[in-house]
Amino acid sequence: MNVRLRHDAIVRSLRRNGTTTVDALASEVGASRRTVLRDISALRDEGYVIHSDVGRGGGLQLDPQSMQTHAKLSVPEVFALLISVAAMRAAGNLPFSDLADAGLAKIEKALPSDKVKDLRSFLDCLHIGQLSPLQDLSDMGKMDPALLPTFEAAFLGRQLIRFDYRDAKGRKTKRQVEPQAMLILSPLWYLVGWDPARDDFRHFRMDRISTPEAVPDTSFRRRHVPFEDDVCPYSELQK
Amino acid sequence: MNVRLRHDAIVRSLRRNGTTTVDALASEVGASRRTVLRDISALRDEGYVIHSDVGRGGGLQLDPQSMQTHAKLSVPEVFALLISVAAMRAAGNLPFSDLADAGLAKIEKALPSDKVKDLRSFLDCLHIGQLSPLQDLSDMGKMDPALLPTFEAAFLGRQLIRFDYRDAKGRKTKRQVEPQAMLILSPLWYLVGWDPARDDFRHFRMDRISTPEAVPDTSFRRRHVPFEDDVCPYSELQK
DNA sequence: ACAAATGGTGCCAATTCTTGGCACTGTTTT
DNA sequence: AAAACAGTGCCAAGAATTGGCACCATTTGT
Numbered sequence: 001m002n003v004r005l006r007h008d009a010i011v012r013s014l015r016r017n018g019t020t021t022v023d024a025l026a027s028e029v030g031a032s033r034r035t036v037l038r039d040i041s042a043l044r045d046e047g048y049v050i051h052s053d054v055g056r057g058g059g060l061q062l063d064p065q066s067m068q069t070h071a072k073l074s075v076p077e078v079f080a081l082l083i084s085v086a087a088m089r090a091a092g093n094l095p096f097s098d099l100a101d102a103g104l105a106k107i108e109k110a111l112p113s114d115k116v117k118d119l120r121s122f123l124d125c126l127h128i129g130q131l132s133p134l135q136d137l138s139d140m141g142k143m144d145p146a147l148l149p150t151f152e153a154a155f156l157g158r159q160l161i162r163f164d165y166r167d168a169k170g171r172k173t174k175r176q177v178e179p180q181a182m183l184i185l186s187p188l189w190y191l192v193g194w195d196p197a198r199d200d201f202r203h204f205r206m207d208r209i210s211t212p213e214a215v216p217d218t219s220f221r222r223r224h225v226p227f228e229d230d231v232c233p234y235s236e237l238q239k
Numbered sequence: 240m241n242v243r244l245r246h247d248a249i250v251r252s253l254r255r256n257g258t259t260t261v262d263a264l265a266s267e268v269g270a271s272r273r274t275v276l277r278d279i280s281a282l283r284d285e286g287y288v289i290h291s292d293v294g295r296g297g298g299l300q301l302d303p304q305s306m307q308t309h310a311k312l313s314v315p316e317v318f319a320l321l322i323s324v325a326a327m328r329a330a331g332n333l334p335f336s337d338l339a340d341a342g343l344a345k346i347e348k349a350l351p352s353d354k355v356k357d358l359r360s361f362l363d364c365l366h367i368g369q370l371s372p373l374q375d376l377s378d379m380g381k382m383d384p385a386l387l388p389t390f391e392a393a394f395l396g397r398q399l400i401r402f403d404y405r406d407a408k409g410r411k412t413k414r415q416v417e418p419q420a421m422l423i424l425s426p427l428w429y430l431v432g433w434d435p436a437r438d439d440f441r442h443f444r445m446d447r448i449s450t451p452e453a454v455p456d457t458s459f460r461r462r463h464v465p466f467e468d469d470v471c472p473y474s475e476l477q478k
Numbered sequence: 479a480c481a482a483a484t485g486g487t488g489c490c491a492a493t494t495c496t497t498g499g500c501a502c503t504g505t506t507t508t
Numbered sequence: 509a510a511a512a513c514a515g516t517g518c519c520a521a522g523a524a525t526t527g528g529c530a531c532c533a534t535t536t537g538t
Contacts, residue, residue: 003525022485032527037486054485054534085323242496261514271498276515293505293514484535494525503516508509 003039006031010039014050019061083126122155125181125225127192141207150212151191155179158222160215161193166208177202178220194223201225242278245270249278253289258300322365361394364420364464366431380446382428389451390430394418397461399454400432405447416441417459433462440464 001009009029013020026036040050040060051061147163154161162176177193180201184190189206201223240248248268252259265275279299283289290300386402393400401415416432419440423429428445440462 021483023483034487034528035526038526041486052485054483060485081320081324085320260512273499273516274497277497280515291514293512299514479538481538482536484533486532486534488531489529490527492525492527494523496521496523498519498521500518501516502518504514506511506513508511 001030006035007039007043010036011043011048014060019053021060025060122152125155127181127183127225144206144210144212147191147206147209147212150214151179151182154214157214158219160218160220161191161212162215163204163212164210165204166210175202175204176215177204178223180223181225192225194220196220240269245274246278246282249275250282250287253299258292260299264299361391364394366420366422366464382446383449383451386430386445386448386451389453390418390421393453396453397458399457399459400451401454402443402451403449404443405449414441414443415454416443417462419462420464431464433459435459 006029010025013025013028017024022033022036022040026033029036031039044050053061150161153159158178160176161179162174164172165175166172175193175195176197177191177195179191180194181192182189183192183203191204191206191209193202193204194200195202245268249264252264252267256263261272261275261279265272268275270278279289292300389400392398397417399415400418401413403411404414405411414432414434415436416430416434418430419433420431421428422431422442430443430445430448432441432443433439434441
């Protein structure tokens, strides 16, 4: 049996039987007493907290709090988790956010450094605030699922993004903007873009955007998005 | 050099150099061509997608989407992430929530089954809704950081919880309740408890709770908490 | 006080796994 | 046809793991 498999088997056994002895483990996983002791030492090095009561009637016991999950996450998944926690933290004084941050920090540490840079720059452009309760939500539609990936790719590649937009009065226009930031005023999401044709920032409600696509062979510079206290003022969105 | 370290080195190199050859990798990590080929095979088994163009001018290329992060998370950390995503989903139609769910599902799958059961039962008691905009938040205080762990332990162990409570009019009372559910009306958190002395449910704003502790040697049964549509009606909280 | 049961460590030879070299195959580009 | 590349099978040399042993420390029951 493999070292890895044996370690897994030992952890599982420790979990199942509240308390075991080294000899019982040895016969269970089919290894010698010495090897099991070595394995336990290795598991402790990995962070598992295994209590041991020495003496007659003693035994090994695994601290359930120390059980760790080895999750394999793809980059978009980490990304989604990151945004969830960021939004959660922005939404209020949530007592779990410290723990969630710690978890994300671990995930982030395991990510490739260039991806972390991408994520940070994406998070920097993410502004989360509270929506004014006066906002009329009756016409809220469903967001195009292709929008987020397109925006992410365009933002990171500094490419312009092109889409059809339907404004509050139902007028339809074609837009081509530099994606500069994203604003979440839950449950509404806004794309903040610099419109070169109008030489100014524009806000677009994401559920009013359709057929988004990145424009190849273009590039733009990052601009300082004028948010007050990292939150877009309500009046801005009335335009 | 260790097998593990070499694998990491190979992944890093593949990430840095867009495209490489087996021989270049071999000299870089200080191993033989044969070993590198074996490593690449192993990495592919682990889920990395490594494209290989054979022939003159060929080379290896790592699919960036396949890069996975192997995060080691403790149970409380997973827990915190889970709550964040659950709250996020409840808060609105967030386009990332599907991805976040997928990430959490993977994490959950890697958790020991008994812990998953704990988490589920905890999540079942978690109710998330929107706070009425009329709520006066001026007196919102900071939540005792010891409260959540105490509540979690008490809830899972079906132990009573004891604390000091300061009500809306500033009156202080000692309470001893069965923790039945938790209600988040962001940014306020409420503990929903069954008060045996009053033979009824009571809501407690968590930032008004102090010195919480679990009461040993007691146990209680789970009750059906009367939420309408999984959200506590606003009037309930005015008491 | 003593014996038994238990966890824990150091040492070393036996066993098992990993590695490197080699020959070979197959594909693509020049 | 030649060169450059990925990929596979085989096997001996080298490296790591394993098991056995002696031994120590602690606890509990007799």
